[in-house]
Amino acid sequence: MWTEKYRARLIDDISSQPVVKQVMRSVVEGSGMCNTLFHGPSGTGKTSAAHAVCRALFGPRLFYDRVLDINAGDENGIAMVRDRIKRFSMLMLGARDAGWPCPDIKVIILDEADSLTIDAQSALRNLVETSAHNTRYIMICNKITRIIDPITSRCQIFYFPRIPKVAIKERLHRILTSEGLEDPNDLVEICEERLR
Numbered sequence: 422m423w424t425e426k427y428r429a430r431l432i433d434d435i436s437s438q439p440v441v442k443q444v445m446r447s448v449v450e451g452s453g454m455c456n457t458l459f460h461g462p463s464g465t466g467k468t469s470a471a472h473a474v475c476r477a478l479f480g481p482r483l484f485y486d487r488v489l490d491i492n493a494g495d496e497n498g499i500a501m502v503r504d505r506i507k508r509f510s511m512l513m514l515g516a517r518d519a520g521w522p523c524p525d526i527k528v529i530i531l532d533e534a535d536s537l538t539i540d541a542q543s544a545l546r547n548l549v550e551t552s553a554h555n556t557r558y559i560m561i562c563n564k565i566t567r568i569i570d571p572i573t574s575r576c577q578i579f580y581f582p583r584i585p586k587v588a589i590k591e592r593l594h595r596i597l598t599s600e601g602l603e604d605p606n607d608l609v610e611i612c613e614e615r616l617r
């Protein structure tokens with residue numbers, strides 16, 4: 422029940438994953454964003470990191486103007502690529518928000534991209550090229566071997582390794598403390614048993 426309540430929302434909230442955090446910070450500072458692929462085991466911060474960098478780029482007001490968030494686990498076919506991704510990539514860039522970096526791009530977060538059919542991935546590969554002038558893709562998956570080479574070869578790839586137990590314990594302790602547990606160490610110990 423605390424997964425969403427305590428989801429990492431800022432780049433700095435994400436534990437471990439130093440390389441991706443450093444690159445995402447430099448993207449926010451204006452270094453420019455590449456098409457990106459996050460892969461690795463479940464629960465390592467991939468979805469949170471994608472949202473955090475977009476939030477830091479565009480802020481809350483323009484988030485849904487500039488960011489399309491699709492879960493390919495729900496819609497995995499070529500129709501979704503043509504109807505939703507292509508249509509969004511063809512939209513003109515809207516206004517800027519002066520309070521945020523707001524680079525002149527739109528971002529498509531494609532979560533669970535390893536669920537996409539091969540046809541959908543081929544269509545996506547073409548879109549990645551034709552929309553390059555104003556659209557960047559953050560693709561996220563567990564199994565990179567299910568993504569076709571023409572896509573992986575067009576992305577900057579980041580692997581999210583499992584989070585060290587000490588970092589999990591530290592985060593858990595913070596959550597339990599802010600939930601007002603008098604002795605969070607007891608529960609951390611129980612959770613540690615389950616991590617073994």
Ligand SMILES: Nc1ncnc2c1ncn2[C@@H]1O[C@H](COP(=O)(O)OP(=O)(O)OP(=O)(O)O)[C@@H](O)[C@H]1O
Nearest residue numbers: 424427428429435436462463464465466467468469
């Ligand atoms: N590196 C991390 N630092 C802080 N919190 C994390 C980290 N990784 C995961 N979490 C927390 O775990 C929950 C799930 O994280 P997230 O959805 O980003 O994982 P994921 O890598 O996308 O997993 P999946 O592959 O199952 O989709 C969130 O509440 C998130 O805040």
Ligand SMILES: [Mg+2]
Nearest residue numbers: 467468532561
């Ligand atoms: Mg995820």
